[in-house]
Amino acid sequence: MTGKNLVGPEADALDLGAVFRALADEHRRSVLTQLAADRSDNERGCNSFDLPISKQTQTHHFRVLREAGLVDEIDYGNRKGIRLRRADIEKRFPGLLALLGAEPPGDTAPR
Amino acid sequence: MTGKNLVGPEADALDLGAVFRALADEHRRSVLTQLAADRSDNERGCNSFDLPISKQTQTHHFRVLREAGLVDEIDYGNRKGIRLRRADIEKRFPGLLALLGAEPPGDTAPR
DNA sequence: CTTCAGGTACGATTCAAGTCGTACCTGAAG
DNA sequence: CTTCAGGTACGACTTGAATCGTACCTGAAG
Numbered sequence: 001m002t003g004k005n006l007v008g009p010e011a012d013a014l015d016l017g018a019v020f021r022a023l024a025d026e027h028r029r030s031v032l033t034q035l036a037a038d039r040s041d042n043e044r045g046c047n048s049f050d051l052p053i054s055k056q057t058q059t060h061h062f063r064v065l066r067e068a069g070l071v072d073e074i075d076y077g078n079r080k081g082i083r084l085r086r087a088d089i090e091k092r093f094p095g096l097l098a099l100l101g102a103e104p105p106g107d108t109a110p111r
Numbered sequence: 112m113t114g115k116n117l118v119g120p121e122a123d124a125l126d127l128g129a130v131f132r133a134l135a136d137e138h139r140r141s142v143l144t145q146l147a148a149d150r151s152d153n154e155r156g157c158n159s160f161d162l163p164i165s166k167q168t169q170t171h172h173f174r175v176l177r178e179a180g181l182v183d184e185i186d187y188g189n190r191k192g193i194r195l196r197r198a199d200i201e202k203r204f205p206g207l208l209a210l211l212g213a214e215p216p217g218d219t220a221p222r
Numbered sequence: 223c224t225t226c227a228g229g230t231a232c233g234a235t236t237c238a239a240g241t242c243g244t245a246c247c248t249g250a251a252g
Numbered sequence: 253c254t255t256c257a258g259g260t261a262c263g264a265c266t267t268g269a270a271t272c273g274t275a276c277c278t279g280a281a282g
Contacts, residue, residue, distance in 0.1 A: 016214055021135040025270080026128060047228070057271055059230060062268095079277040095206030102129055102204075109252055136240080158258070168241055170260060175239095189249040190258055 003076035010071040011088035019093065022068035027051050028061050029100070032070060035084040036097040043081040097103065114187040119181040122199035130204065133179035138162050139172050141210070143181060146195040147208045154185060154192040 008088065009015070021028050033048050038044075051058055062082060065071045074081040089097055120126070134140050136199060142160050149155075162169055173193060176182045185192040200208055 016210065017135070017137060017140065020140070021269095024128070024132040024135045027270095029128065029131070045228095053270085054272055055229065056231090056273085060270075071181050075229090076279080077229085078226095078277085093210050096210060099127065099204050099207060132239095136250080138240090156258095164240085165242055166259065167243085167261090171240075188259085189247085189256095214260090 001084075003074040003081065006066060006073040006075055008066045008072065010086075011069075011085075011091055014069040014088065015092065018083045019070065019096070022064050022070060023100075025061065025064075026096055027053060028065055031061070031065065031082075032084070033100045035071065035082075036100045040083055043088055044084050046073075046080045052071045105111040112157060114185040114192065116182040117177060117186055119177045119183065119196075122180070122196075122202055125180040125199065125203045127204065129179040130181065130207070133175050134211075136172065136175075139176055142172070142176065142193075143195070144163055144211045146182065146193075147197075147211045149195075151194055152197050154194045157184075157191045158163050184189060 023032065030051070031095075034049060035044070046058065046062060049058075051061075053061075054102060062071070062080075065082075066073045070085060072083045072085055074083070084097075086097065134143065141162070145160060146152075146155070152198060157169065158171060160169075163170075164172075173182070173184060173191075176193075177184045183194045183196055185194070197208065
């Protein structure tokens, strides 16, 4: 029941370059913007983002977000949860999430 | 003597995606970090950044930074000046430059 | 058990981006 | 004028990233 947390970098090890690279992609930025908009920071299903891309590509994007240290992935076997690492991000890069939150929500348009 | 200012996007038209894409590159981030560190915001020569890349590639990177709206380029014909658009960036993305400024300055290492 | 949806692994493809070589332009200094 | 350093234009190359097809795994529900 309690899924295992997939590994990501420590809070102090977050790299600004990796973060910018992660947020350079439209779809990943959309995911993070949606996560940042929900102040409750509840765990969220990976298929709740309506991404206009295949499952395999979504797996790829979530992995990039996790390896950049922006989200936690919780593996339940046949489904997966995702949670924003808000505290770690705010500690290392204060104000970053506010930048995403200030964006117009309708920016999920495909390139 | 007075060089002409090369065109870039208006302050209100700055796109977060383009900004993140611009800052995803190590060399461009190095340039912007150095610019952000100098609070005087003086115009600066394009060859004053010690980038370990060829002239043509530097031209390319400065163009990307300008088209993202992060810097102004001033063309003098046989040399070029560059200036951080601090006010515009702060207005549109408050706190962004602070993130760069907080980075360790020795992050100019080539990949 | 079987079925099924969510997710992953691996490989292939496609495309954008970083890089440089060659040639050329520009203005300043001899 | 010529020379020279800084910069650009264009093309070519290379690498990385995004995407998907196929096949497979996992746990829950019949």
